[in-house]
Each structure stands twice: as C-alpha cells, then as structure tokens.
Amino acid sequence: MITLLLLGQITRDEFMDFKRQVEVQFAEIRGEIKELRSQIQALNQRIDDTNKRIEDLRNDLRNQMIFFGTLFVGILGVLITFLISWLNFVKDYKEKKADKELVVKLEEKFKNLEDENKRLRNQNEALIFIIEKIVNGASREEIKSEIELIKKL
Numbered sequence: 001m002i003t004l005l006l007l008g009q010i011t012r013d014e015f016m017d018f019k020r021q022v023e024v025q026f027a028e029i030r031g032e033i034k035e036l037r038s039q040i041q042a043l044n045q046r047i048d049d050t051n052k053r054i055e056d057l058r059n060d061l062r063n064q065m066i067f068f069g070t071l072f073v074g075i076l077g078v079l080i081t082f083l084i085s086w087l088n089f090v091k092d093y094k095e096k097k098a099d100k101e102l103v104v105k106l107e108e109k110f111k112n113l114e115d116e117n118k119r120l121r122n123q124n125e126a127l128i129f130i131i132e133k134i135v136n137g138a139s140r141e142e143i144k145s146e147i148e149l150i151k152k153l
Contacts, residue, residue: 126146126150129146130150
C-alpha cells in the first residue's frame with residue numbers, strides 16, 4: 001500500500017478510506033474470532049459435560065451390574081440351598097419310610113413268633129399231661145387218644 005502511495009496511483013484520502021475499511025474488516029474478524037472462541041469454549045464445556053455424564057452412566061451401569069450380579073448369586077445360592085434341603089428331606093423321608101416298613105415286618109415276625117410260641121407252649125403242656133398220665137399208669141388207648149389230640153393242635 002505504501003508502495004502504491006509512493007507510486008502516486010492512489011490519493012491519501014483513498015488510502016485512509018481503504019485503511020478504515022481494512023480496520024473495520026479486521027475489527028469484524030476479531031469480533032467473529034472472539035465469538036468463535038466463546039462458541040468453542042461453550043462447545044468444549046458441552047463436550048466436558050457430556051463426557052462427565054457418560055462417565056456417570058458408566059458408573060451407574062457398573063453399580064447396577066454389581067447389584068444384579070450379587071442378586072443373581074444370592075438367588076442361585078438360595079435355590080441351591082433349597083435343592084439340597086429338598087434332597088435331604090426326600091432322603092430322610094425314604095429312610096423313615098423304609099424304617100417304618102422294617103418295623104411293620106418285624107412286628108409281623110414278632111407276632112408270628114408269639115403265635116408259634118403259644119402253639120409250642122400248648123404242645124408242651126399237652127406232652128406234660130401225657131407224661132403225667134404215663135407216670136400215673138394210664139392205658140395205651142388213653143395215651144393214643146391224647147397224642148391224636150396233640151397232632152390236631
């Protein structure tokens with residue numbers, strides 16, 4: 001520009017006019033740059049806020065995963081405990097049922113033994129009666145009739 005002035009192609013007023021226009025344009029550019037800077041700062045703040053929200057969401061998700069994982073493990077533990085208890089109950093029930101069946105069988109055998117004992121006692125009493133008759137001199141026919149009675153028992 002100064003070179004143009006020196007060459008004399010433009011006047012001083014034109015140069016001053018041009019200079020004002022350039023200064024106005026620079027001022028406008030500076031204003032726009034300031035506005036761009038403030039917009040960039042606002043955008044950076046929004047990005048920071050978004051990053052913070054994303055980090056908060058990650059923490060919330062992590063906490064929820066820990067909660068649900070713990071809940072799942074707890075429920076699984078309860079189910080396993082219930083299953084073990086149920087299996088023990090069924091096992092105990094079967095053992096008690098087997099014990100009851102054994103008791104019933106033993107009671108039947110005991111009753112059969114009592115009946116057999118009664119029968120043998122009756123036979124013994126009959127034999128003692130026959131031996132007493134023999135000792136007391138009973139006849140052969142009386143002894144035979146008593147033996148027949150014993151056989152029927």
